[in-house]
Amino acid sequence: MVYFRFVNTIVHRQSFWIGFLLAVLELTTAQGAELEAQRDGVIEAASYVTPDFSGDQNTNPAWQTEIEKLGSLYVRLRISADGVTPVEAVLRIRDRSGRLVREYTASDLLSRGSFWSAVVPGDYALVSLHASGSLQGFRLAIDQIAYQAHGGAPLSTVGIDEKEPIANYADDAVIARIERPVARLLFVEGGIPRTCTGFLIDTGELMTNNHCVNSQAACESALAIFGYQHDRGGLLHFGEQFECAKFQEERSSVELDYAALQLRGNPATIWGTLSLSGTDPAPTSGIFIVQHPAGEPKKISKKGCLVSAVPVDGRASETDFAHSCDTVGGSSGSPMFNASGDVIGLHHYGFGEGGDWSENRAIRMKRIVDELSHR
Template sequence: MIRRCALVVSLLCAAPLAAQPVEFDPADFGKVILAPKQSAGGGGLTFEQAFGDYQNEPILTYGENSLPRRLGRPVGRLDVLYDNGKTGVCTAFIVDAQHILTNNHCIPGVGGAGVEAAQFVAGFVDGAQARGAEKFQVSTSPVETSVPLDYSVLRVFGDPSARFGKVDLAVEAPEDAELLWIIGHPQGQAQHISREGCAADDPAVSPEGKLVHSCDTLGGNSGSPVFRITDRKVVALHHAGDNRTGYNFAIPMARILAESAVLKAAVPVAPVPKAPQVDARCEAMLEAAPDYGCAGYETFLETCEAHPLAAMVSRHAERVCELEAAEDARRLAAVPEEKAPGAPAGAKPPVEETARDDAPPADPDAPAPVHPAVEIVDLDALSRDELEDWARKTARDIEEVLDDTGWARADAINAKILTEMFAEAMDENPLAAPARAAVAPHVAKILEIHAKVEEIYGARDLEDKRILARVRGDLAVIREGTEAAARKSAADLLAKLQLYKTERDRLSPLATEAKEQREAAMKAVSATLIEPDPGALAGLQFVMRERTTFFTEDELDDSSALDVAYHFLPAPDGHVAYLWCEEGNSKCQGFVQRDGFKFVAADYSASVLEPGKGATAADILNDRAASKVETTEETGGPFYPMRNGKRMTWTEKWDWDTDPEPEAIYRMSLVQRCCEIYATSNSGRRLVWEIEYTFETDNLQASYTDWFDPGLGWVISSRGRQVQTGTSKGERSRSINKTLRRVISRPD
């Protein structure tokens, strides 16, 4: 949500700029993987801020050729050694073959300390390994720097742009509420992106000239580029946050470009030719006239008769107005005529279209179709002020109608796309033959509905943007034009409202029917999918990559990434047994589950469990050191057959030793949702179930969404969050773990 910043301005004026970049062990300088020591900075204005639920995510979760990864290639980590023995980690980004841009408080730094050494680390995207990263030496003396604008242009040696490219800098100021991305190296970690809830405030720029934004950042994000997503250009240089107000701040690139000769050369701006000395208001009206169509040109000509281009514009305006009038007449002719309430019944117009031979006979007792009443307005009876008020309300009504129409069309398109994807996914699933037959009639109906929707929508030659531009043109004429012109524009406005209401009322029922058919298709899939045989898992192996981010009291502690191999073992009917092995570790943990997700036993000793040694479920169940689980209070089961909306609950009592009392009691809940499409790089689209899975104890709450592949009989992706509360040094503490799992190699 974009928040107003009236209060922020007064707080910001008095807040001290007292903070430093994240520190690391000086002995680690020159390494790619660092262990940050702390996030420096006191109260008030600091050089980073994360607010609410931290949403900065590893960029490695995106594909190699995805837009976030491509935008992030010129972005790297800046490691600094200061003369006073301090260290600092910031972010910088490549602007040309010889220069990078970062904050002044990173280099030369705050407090008067000199810089002993600095390096730029590009390509560091995987926190578990340094492979792919490259280090470049950086000059310790800025080429350009500014304390008020908190920027420094640094000389970098070795041309990192040859491999990693460079960013595009925006010369325009940030726009109010525009969507943003920030890419950087929080806490010196591998590259992260702040995307969720990341946007400029409204207004975007504070009175002090800073971009106010809601993107989550942490120490180490200083010097990060702020991308606007509309054109992928860097619109600002991130530099600070206020932990009292929950806002972050960046320096607009337009302000930096105004001072920086180096950056100006990197973004050559063509000189603007001098315009003739004419009325600035008329120039603005002429420039905007094409967006407003006929009304725009007429308003310009009425106001700016003396403009040197008035004669030429007049000839062009005549042609534009003729075309718009013809188009409006054609559209109004297609609108069914509505009778005013109480009007006498007239003769029915002749039917132009011949009746279909296969049409069913009319039912004389059937209720007449209900059409929304067309607004009856006596525009001539309204005063000029009343006419303006009515016009503003009507313009809002037209915008709402167009919005409803757009959503109706989107519903039909989404239904078509989803059913086509389901059909494709089922084609690749050998267990889905009955489901294909069940869903086929719904798919055919949705395709028919979509064709009707596109036919109705295709009859409209104008996009919403052009329609609203014409509406704004009508409003301008009603507000500023002559009396006759205002009355004519008001009539045009009323005609537009009637036209697009009719269009919406034709589309809305079709969209509703498309959604109903999509839901029926989902129900058919859920009811007819053949369930997998869990025994078929035995002998299979696949690898999942697990990435976990750790927080304490909402502050980032650490993050980790590891690859885990799952080796499935022979197990009794209705059970699944597997070894959970970290890559590179020959000893594994063993687990036995029954009925989908219910644990029976877990071997934490890893005493005899090695892949390929013939281990079975019995080995885990008979291991005296293994934890045994008692399942009670079961409702809603069993897991198979899977059904959409099925809810299961149970309680697990875990014993980790010989004590008869349970060590932990977990209250479990599971809901099955059918169905989703999951795309894999080596398996195409897969039809999967969404499993909402939660468990809790007295001090732990966890929620996961698992994507379960019925063709495999196991989870292929998972996203979850655990929140644990406890006591540390006599004080209550709260820790959060966020985990993302996905299969990176699997059998087909």
């Protein structure tokens, strides 16, 4: 099966249009499926470097630069620092409105080496270095910029696209509870920004697909963003970001296409966790999926959302069930729920044109629960 995703044109400050095409290739066979996480933008080389500092800093900020990618939905920066640790210094990143997105101390910067920053919503980032005392011997550089444009072809939509904003179900007690632990997952893999969905299953543990994040390197670039969604009035809330600290290889599986990531901090105290079911859904039963399709604000697919067949083959024999819920690239790693709000499946495959599978597929949570209990 081949998926192609077309990403909208981005306008740059130089007043000309630069069009780019992102193609996402998902080759899938009924056995040993090879899947690739949804591409989510591009990475460009950059050369923002602090000057050679000498003596005490008499002005603040000591250094500042503006980064803009007009038309982009977010910006991320690849940052590195080296040299002598200043007594007191902090790097601040703000969005176009002046809101502080993330703050890094100089000692934190030096301990991280090269790393991807927090996500700055929108198409502009203001980066400033503040210090009291000398910055002599300290150097900071931004050598890459990742940015996103809107994308998403409805290749795994069943008939009419019936995905809805999650706010449509704000009065549903079950859905209002279980949607909170679902996060938008952004990461870099193979030099490409990518997006999937994930959800909290324990204090700081996030579950997603193994074909999304399957290494410590990908984890170190990953951010889980909770609460990225529209409210009833249509206002978009960007949510709260948590960095990935560890890819838990012992709690991951290629065959069952799941991965567990340990996040920094404790997002569960605010966003809660989900219950994993050890029982398969019945064929033709009604289910629903909460997702971030194409990295978009949180949506739900509930209308016309049914189990088509269970069990069916996935990456191994009888690992999956087939379903008719509308999804799109980026929905990989989304939890699938029964009417009680228990997670009965982990979505990992959306059908397109041709290929060996003609339905959307989710891993049976029963298989994952059984494997985790033995591990």
